[in-house]
Amino acid sequence: MSSQNGTKQVLYVGASDREFGQLEEILSRSLWSLHRALNCDEAAAMLRRDPVPVVLAEFENSGWNRLLEQPGGVSPNLIVCAEQAQESTWSGVLASGGFDVLEMPFDELEVLRALDVAEWDWNRRSPATAAS
Secondary structure (H helix, E strand, O other), rough: OOOOOOOOOEEEEOOOOHHHHHHHHOOOHHHEEEEEEOOHHHHHHHHHHOOOOEEEOOOOOHHHHHHHOOOOOOOEEEEEEEEEOHHHHHHHHOOOOEEEEEEOOOOOOHHHHHHHHHHHHHHHHHHHHHOO
């Protein structure tokens, strides 16, 4: 999942083919390269091997907040994807250390905005980026 040729990396955690397909379509016209894990255990293993700056996780995917604790580096910014982004969803995600909430079905401009802001914040916190 390493960045190549200026491509930005994002990991989607979820079993929904519909939402994954929508993200594939949206990101196909951008510099973002989309990867997928079907559940949080698979995502955690992928992140240990090859960290990414941003993770999108379906709200229904239990254990998504475990993805915030990646040993040996800067944890990814976690954006939770929910069918209805109610105030209780927002406050729960932010209180757990999540970065943002995206409502499904996805809005193209909102997805791109959220990813860019999350990546900017991750780069700002990353020691490798700060050193360059």
